[in-house]
Amino acid sequence: MNDEQKPHTTRGELSTPAVGRLSLYYRELHRLLDSGTTSTNSRDLAALVNVSAAVVRRDLSSIQSSGRRGVGYDVAMLVEHIGRVLGSGVQWKAVLIGVGSLGNALLRYKGFEQLGFSLVAAFDTDSTKVGRSVGGTAIRAFDDLELVLRESKPELAIIAVPSEQAMDVAARVVAHGIQGILNFAPTTLRVSSAVAVINVDLASELQQLAFRIQNG
Numbered sequence: 001m002n003d004e005q006k007p008h009t010t011r012g013e014l015s016t017p018a019v020g021r022l023s024l025y026y027r028e029l030h031r032l033l034d035s036g037t038t039s040t041n042s043r044d045l046a047a048l049v050n051v052s053a054a055v056v057r058r059d060l061s062s063i064q065s066s067g068r069r070g071v072g073y074d075v076a077m078l079v080e081h082i083g084r085v086l087g088s089g090v091q092w093k094a095v096l097i098g099v100g101s102l103g104n105a106l107l108r109y110k111g112f113e114q115l116g117f118s119l120v121a122a123f124d125t126d127s128t129k130v131g132r133s134v135g136g137t138a139i140r141a142f143d144d145l146e147l148v149l150r151e152s153k154p155e156l157a158i159i160a161v162p163s164e165q166a167m168d169v170a171a172r173v174v175a176h177g178i179q180g181i182l183n184f185a186p187t188t189l190r191v192s193s194a195v196a197v198i199n200v201d202l203a204s205e206l207q208q209l210a211f212r213i214q215n216g
Contacts, residue, residue, distance in 0.1 A: 018059050019086070024049040025056070026082045030114060032075050041072035083116065093152060096122040097169050098160035099129050099139055102184055106158060107135040120152045149176035156180045163187035 166185035
């Protein structure tokens, strides 16, 4: 991704919760667009993601998007603008390491391309999986990881391996230019501060959900 492709936005000033909400708006706006809806308003968009209309207006104002009184927001224009802010206005290349049950499900997910992410390859140590294609993505031998990273130059890596293997995998992908990691392994990755890491610990999320139910 060159400098001309990078959107000029205020995204560096956005809080983490605001970025999360923008991602939800983006998802719902895509659904509206697919259904043929051409315009929406802050009240309807708020209802789709379970926040207040005031929060929607504040979030969209922070990225210089404003609706027209009596008309609302043009859905197509808002999708394009939020996509630019979130980095989905350009094509990001990603690799997946670990094609177990979770990795298999991720490969079958159809939303990546729509949001601007292209899975260029998946990797696994199981020889019975190597050579197959899942969801249109070829599964390569784990030993081919560095070769593919050098040739395809992906920016992102999705790690879906057991916790005891995750740190080694992370070190290998970072050493070959990966700029961001989505980590599904239940462990904390210690990598360079220049590399963005998002941890998705499903068990921890369930634990928090159970806590909220018990103490709600």
